[in-house]
Amino acid sequence: MRQGTIASTDLVHQALVRITSDELTANAFARDDERRELVAARARRDALASDERRRRMSSSECSTRSALDGVPFAVKENIWVRDVECAAGSAMLRGYRPSSDAACVRALRECAGGVLVGMTNMDEFGMGSHGVTSKRGVVRNPLDVERVAGGSSAGSAACVANGSAYYALGSDTGGSVRLPAAYCGVVGLKPTYGRVSRHGLIAYCSSMDTVGVLARTVGDAGIVLAAMQGECALDATTVERCADLDAVAKEMLAETVNDESLRGVRVGIPEEYAVPELTQEVYDAWNETARAMEDLGAEIVPVKMPHTEVALACYYILAPAEASSNLARYDGVRYGDLTKKVTREEFLGEEFQIAIAKARSAGFGDEVRRRLLVGTFALSSERTAKYFTRAQIVRSLVMQDFTDVFDNGGVDLLLTPASVSTAPKIKDVAAMRPELAYATDVMTVPASLAGLPAMSMPAGRSRSSGMPIGVQLIAPRFRESSLIRVGSKIERAMNTSKRGYATVIASSSSIDSSAELVLKRRDELTALLSEQGIAIDRVIKANKELSKLEPIVEQYRIVEALRKEKASLEQLTAGRTASTDADDEQDAELAELAREELRTIDQTLPKEEMILQMMFLPKDEADDRGAILEVRAGTGGDEAALFAAELFRMYMLHSRKSGWSFQVLNISETDGKGVREASAEVLGDGVFGRLKFESGVHRVQRVPETETLGRVHTSTASVAVLPHAEEVELDLKEEDVRIDTMRASGAGGQHVNTTESAVRLTHIPTGIVVVIQDERSQHKNKAKAFSLLRARLYELEREKLAKERAELRSSLIGSGDRSERIRTYNFAAGRVKDHRAPELTIGDTKALMDGFLLDEITDTLALKRAEELLKSVSSTMSGGGSNNSSS
Ligand code: GLN
Numbered sequence: 084m085r086q087g088t089i090a091s092t093d094l095v096h097q098a099l100v101r102i103t104s105d106e107l108t109a110n111a112f113a114r115d116d117e118r119r120e121l122v123a124a125r126a127r128r129d130a131l132a133s134d135e136r137r138r139r140m141s142s143s144e145c146s147t148r149s150a151l152d153g154v155p156f157a158v159k160e161n162i163w164v165r166d167v168e169c170a171a172g173s174a175m176l177r178g179y180r181p182s183s184d185a186a187c188v189r190a191l192r193e194c195a196g197g198v199l200v201g202m203t204n205m206d207e208f209g210m211g212s213h214g215v216t217s218k219r220g221v222v223r224n225p226l227d228v229e230r231v232a233g234g235s236s237a238g239s240a241a242c243v244a245n246g247s248a249y250y251a252l253g254s255d256t257g258g259s260v261r262l263p264a265a266y267c268g269v270v271g272l273k274p275t276y277g278r279v280s281r282h283g284l285i286a287y288c289s290s291m292d293t294v295g296v297l298a299r300t301v302g303d304a305g306i307v308l309a310a311m312q313g314e315c316a317l318d319a320t321t322v323e324r325c326a327d328l329d330a331v332a333k334e335m336l337a338e339t340v341n342d343e344s345l346r347g348v349r350v351g352i353p354e355e356y357a358v359p360e361l362t363q364e365v366y367d368a369w370n371e372t373a374r375a376m377e378d379l380g381a382e383i384v385p386v387k388m389p390h391t392e393v394a395l396a397c398y399y400i401l402a403p404a405e406a407s408s409n410l411a412r413y414d415g416v417r418y419g420d421l422t423k424k425v426t427r428e429e430f431l432g433e434e435f436q437i438a439i440a441k442a443r444s445a446g447f448g449d450e451v452r453r454r455l456l457v458g459t460f461a462l463s464s465e466r467t468a469k470y471f472t473r474a475q476i477v478r479s480l481v482m483q484d485f486t487d488v489f490d491n492g493g494v495d496l497l498l499t500p501a502s503v504s505t506a507p508k509i510k511d512v513a514a515m516r517p518e519l520a521y522a523t524d525v526m527t528v529p530a531s532l533a534g535l536p537a538m539s540m541p542a543g544r545s546r547s548s549g550m551p552i553g554v555q556l557i558a559p560r561f562r563e564s565s566l567i568r569v570g571s572k573i574e575r576a577m578n579t580s581k582r583g584y585a586t587v588i589a590s591s592s593s594i595d596s597s598a599e600l601v602l603k604r605r606d607e608l609t610a611l612l613s614e615q616g617i618a619i620d621r622v623i624k625a626n627k628e629l630s631k632l633e634p635i636v637e638q639y640r641i642v643e644a645l646r647k648e649k650a651s652l653e654q655l656t657a658g659r660t661a662s663t664d665a666d667d668e669q670d671a672e673l674a675e676l677a678r679e680e681l682r683t684i685d686q687t688l689p690k691e692e693m694i695l696q697m698m699f700l701p702k703d704e705a706d707d708r709g710a711i712l713e714v715r716a717g718t719g720g721d722e723a724a725l726f727a728a729e730l731f732r733m734y735m736l737h738s739r740k741s742g743w744s745f746q747v748l749n750i751s752e753t754d755g756k757g758v759r760e761a762s763a764e765v766l767g768d769g770v771f772g773r774l775k776f777e778s779g780v781h782r783v784q785r786v787p788e789t790e791t792l793g794r795v796h797t798s799t800a801s802v803a804v805l806p807h808a809e810e811v812e813l814d815l816k817e818e819d820v821r822i823d824t825m826r827a828s829g830a831g832g833q834h835v836n837t838t839e840s841a842v843r844l845t846h847i848p849t850g851i852v853v854v855i856q857d858e859r860s861q862h863k864n865k866a867k868a869f870s871l872l873r874a875r876l877y878e879l880e881r882e883k884l885a886k887e888r889a890e891l892r893s894s895l896i897g898s899g900d901r902s903e904r905i906r907t908y909n910f911a912a913g914r915v916k917d918h919r920a921p922e923l924t925i926g927d928t929k930a931l932m933d934g935f936l937l938d939e940i941t942d943t944l945a946l947k948r949a950e951e952l953l954k955s956v957s958s959t960m961s962g963g964g965s966n967n968s969s970s
Pocket residue numbers: 209210211212234235254255256257258259260287402524
């Protein structure tokens with residue numbers, strides 16, 4: 084962006100495109116269906132503003148806000164973003180939309196100019212190590228969708244690994260940033276407790292919770308951390324900015340490090356981290372990293388940290404204990420799934436404890452409930468001394484271990500593995516006992532107990548599975564700067580910068596796994612449909628989904644068939660060189676035939692694969708909508724008006740042939756047979772997605788009837804196609820409305836103070852309140868109140884829609900779309916050329932003008948656009964790095 088070769092709007096567009104296909108691949112995002120548009124619209128607007136800042140930078144005193152200005156990022160959904168659902172992966176917080184940004188989000192969006200593109204999926208309330216306990220479903224590892232992405236910041240790691248975001252925020256209480264980073268092959272940085280404000284982070288275990296960063300490179304992680312650090316009035320545990328961290332961010336940005344050596348750095352290797360569960364390949368990677376550091380001049384020293392062994396047990400007492408206290412606020416009264424909320428009557432009734440217990444059972448998942456049981460048990464008065472107090476003592480011993488090696492042992496950094504193994508398979512995790520799942524955190528928990536900064540970073544890949552392996556660096560308090568300086572040197576020395584991971588979506592293996600997922604889903608749906616007595620609305624829904632999957636399945640079959648064919652042909656031709664033997668003559672002939680066929684397949688297979696890939700590239704959301712078509716005569720006087728009329732007619736005929744409805748909205752005719760301006764509303768399936776390619780300037784070259792000298796004139800008409808804005812649909816849900824009844828008050832009410840006839844409705848999502856008390860019966864007041872509420876909501880929706888339309892229109896007109904010359908018509912020569920697809924020549928102009936051939940042009944253009952999109956997605960997302968596909 085600094086060089087002006089790419090704009091923030093491009094990056095954001097690509098990110099949003101990727102996010103729409105996310106469900107089929109990683110399931111990394113927490114989609115807030117009602118606010119999906121809001122997040123996307125905000126992101127586009129922020130990107131535009133960022134590009135504008137950059138544009139003006141050269142001319143005026145205005146400047147970009149930071150290096151992160153315009154860069155797309157994602158946020159774990161336990162960190163507040165204003166107006167966007169922040170459910171922390173839990174049913175308990177469904178529909179909870181904070182009214183402000185968390186401090187860290189504010190720092191990145193407002194101060195640094197970052198563009199938020201989505202919220203990420205996570206283990207419920209941050210409790211988990213595998214990304215499998217979310218109410219929103221399992222997060223899959225983008226490098227192998229059968230494996231977990233790690234947890235609890237599963238989505239944040241996955242979306243950085245697959246290139247949907249350049250970096251993402253996570254939270255790390257006991258390893259939730261570092262572990263998923265290791266499993267997904269990205270960098271995970273957990274700062275010192277107190278470095279980044281926790282304001283707006285949904286509490287899990289307050290004495291260990293931190294906001295951390297997941298990024299593609301160590302340098303990126305450092306730059307983001309520097310942007311978020313500092314004292315915050317809303318979090319009393321925060322400390323002043325660290326100047327050295329800011330300095331490191333500058334170094335990383337300038338990439339000016341010329342001293343690659345680690346001379347003078349003492350690196351401690353704690354032997355207690357070589358736990359029995361540690362796999363050989365992780366152990367090897369740990370050793371290799373140590374050797375690489377030594378090669379750079381570091382001094383490697385073995386150190387002793389005797390309390391490492393008990394740290395895990397200590398964490399799993401303290402974290403649930405604090406959680407049980409933090410999560411006590413979710414009582415089903417103020418938060419919670421609205422359908423299962425504690426009602427007013429229940430709340431005031433005798434059995435309100437039971438009502439609250441019910442709401443909590445319904446709202447919390449199994450893992451959270453397990454933790455709450457353990458936590459309250461450990462905190463119960465008879466057992467505090469035995470568990471909680473003891474765990475606190477152990478915590479201080481673990482801290483002492485670190486003090487001993489850092490302060491007394493003169494060690495600058497510790498190097499450990501980041502996890503005991505590479506990412507396990509989802510099905511293996513499902514069968515895991517909870518204690519075993521907890522054991523996954525053995526490498527990360529000690530630094531959390533001590534509040535120290537720690538970072539996991541890629542250190543190679545497994546030779547057997549190809550999955551990434553991570554190592555961890557731990558530094559003394561507030562020494563993030565040395566983590567980053569040292570980490571980036573290791574990264575360069577070992578060449579583990581995982582910029583290349585971003586291309587993973589476009590690589591064919593990931594297309595295969597996506598297709599496999601589609602096949603699986605298709606089978607599920609077919610099985611569902613064959614069940615007896617299934618409800619009709621489910622049948623409709625399943626059928627709808629099926630019809631969307633069918634084309635993908637079909638295309639996958641084609642690709643598979645071609646691949647098989649190719650493999651067998653290759654076998655046929657392998658090893659058969661020209662032979663002189665007569666017996667082999669026939670064989671040789673066969674081989675030649677096979678080679679011939681192979682050549683054809685080599686040409687068609689990539690094309691078919693590309694079409695399959697395109698199917699995973701989601702369409703523009705507006706593609707399915709209808710369109711508003713405007714045709715306007717341009718330069719060329721009467722001739723232009725005539726041409727505009729012909730074009731308008733062409734679209735009318737084409738719409739009819741496509742089965743769309745074509746309603747003329749207005750036509751302003753000229754004296755001749757032409758039109759100055761005409762517009763129509765075109766409705767039908769996918770109209771906008773097809774017609775949008777018509778936007779631009781159309782030119783005609785012909786000899787006007789009035790021209791006596793017979794000279795060829797060029798006249799133009801411009802076409803604009805806008806997506807049709809949906810009519811206001813009012814969906815008033817019962818559970819969104821709180822109904823209170825009370826006694827009517829004020830003058831004139833005959834029933835004042837006798838019955839509860841007055842009705843107050845509160846629409847929870849918007850906060851609109853209406854009160855009606857003028858009828859005697861509560862029933863009638865209720866009906867009136869509802870109709871008033873509806874009217875208010877309708878008004879609100881209409882205003883919103885009007886604003887959206889205005890925005891859309893100005894963005895369309897502002898873009899180059901309308902002024903680009905797209906097509907030239909030459910009727911005399913019987914030739915139409917589309918400048919965006921010069922290889923395509925339409926000879927039958929009459930057929931075209933009668934509405935027949937437009938589809939062919941559209942198909943070609945759609946394919947081209949998708950090709951470009953694929954190219955730009957994979958090249959810009961890869962950041963120019965190499966794709967280290969395996970080690
Ligand atoms: N896996 C650990 C746990 O479940 C760590 C979670 C976290 O850091 N939020 O508690």
